[in-house]
Amino acid sequence: MRIRILFLQAAASLGLCTFSAGALAVEPAKSPSERVTAAPDWKASAVSRPATTRPSPSATPATIPGEIATSTKFTIAIDIGHLPRKGGAISAHGVFEYEFNRRLAKELFERLKTSRSVRPVLINAGGAEISLPKRAEEASRQKADLFLAIHHDSVKDSYLKKWEVDGKTQKYCDDFHGYSIFMSSKNAKPLESLGFATTLGRALLDAGFTPSLHHETQENRLVLDREKGIYAFDDLIVLKTAKMPAVLLECGVIVNRAEEAKLNDPAYRNRLVEAISSAVENLAATTQSSPEKKN
Numbered sequence: 146m147r148i149r150i151l152f153l154q155a156a157a158s159l160g161l162c163t164f165s166a167g168a169l170a171v172e173p174a175k176s177p178s179e180r181v182t183a184a185p186d187w188k189a190s191a192v193s194r195p196a197t198t199r200p201s202p203s204a205t206p207a208t209i210p211g212e213i214a215t216s217t218k219f220t221i222a223i224d225i226g227h228l229p230r231k232g233g234a235i236s237a238h239g240v241f242e243y244e245f246n247r248r249l250a251k252e253l254f255e256r257l258k259t260s261r262s263v264r265p266v267l268i269n270a271g272g273a274e275i276s277l278p279k280r281a282e283e284a285s286r287q288k289a290d291l292f293l294a295i296h297h298d299s300v301k302d303s304y305l306k307k308w309e310v311d312g313k314t315q316k317y318c319d320d321f322h323g324y325s326i327f328m329s330s331k332n333a334k335p336l337e338s339l340g341f342a343t344t345l346g347r348a349l350l351d352a353g354f355t356p357s358l359h360h361e362t363q364e365n366r367l368v369l370d371r372e373k374g375i376y377a378f379d380d381l382i383v384l385k386t387a388k389m390p391a392v393l394l395e396c397g398v399i400v401n402r403a404e405e406a407k408l409n410d411p412a413y414r415n416r417l418v419e420a421i422s423s424a425v426e427n428l429a430a431t432t433q434s435s436p437e438k439k440n
């Protein structure tokens with residue numbers, strides 16, 4: 146199988162990641178105080194402003210399961226990328242990536258709750274300040290068969306231009322658009338991770354979405370599948386610490402003004418959610434759930 150050969154070649158050639166997390170925001174590149182001074186224009190977008198107070202971890206469950214934890218259904222852990230106070234990338238209209246991640250992850254969660262074959266679990270629904278490895282641990286605790294991190298993309302800072310939104314200076318770049326899929330060969334199930342990445346890429350293409358290859362040109366990220374927009378990113382912490390197949394999806398480029406507008410359109414997001422759901426249900430149909438869940 147061509148993709149597996151490509152992957153094995155890629156896995157053999159990869160050493161330690163020498164590139165910064167950059168736009169992917171494995172860990173937020175800026176401190177919370179720096180983020181606050183960016184003064185995003187919350188009114189300019191449909192997404193809501195993050196909470197200004199930190200939720201209490203003890204008051205908020207780390208996960209919200211779609212139904213009882215003893216389900217024998219195929220379980221997907223949907224991880225909401227970043228945190229309310231460390232929001233990741235900032236959109237062209239000054240909105241934190243976290244708000245886009247939370248909204249889409251919740252819509253995906255609601256859609257998959259209606260699935261006959263899939264049990265969704267939402268990781269860190271309350272926005273508690275949990276570590277990246279803790280997210281993967283929560284997925285294990287919920288006996289997840291698949292881990293999917295939901296993110297939204299930016300570009301390298303040097304590509305950003307300035308513009309004014311409601312009297313405030315914001316940054317944008319309209320030159321890149323589309324989704325990106327990442328997997329790690331350091332994950333416990335690398336071939337299965339690539340298998341789901343391939344299924345997901347196919348589903349997104351079939352639904353009319355296009356991949357962006359800017360992580361190759363801007364960060365020298367290794368492309369595993371150019372047609373479907375799949376990259377290797379071995380040291381993404383949530384992917385390499387997950388005990389189950391794991392993939393990170395950048396749903397779109399929020400510094401692109403037109404793409405940000407699309408991602409704020411419920412009908413567009415519904416198409417995205419349907420494509421992701423079909424990929425998950427496709428995998429569920431061909432995968433045995435964890436044996437321990439059947440006891």
Ligand SMILES: [Zn+2]
Binds near residue numbers: 168169171
């Ligand atoms: Zn992110």
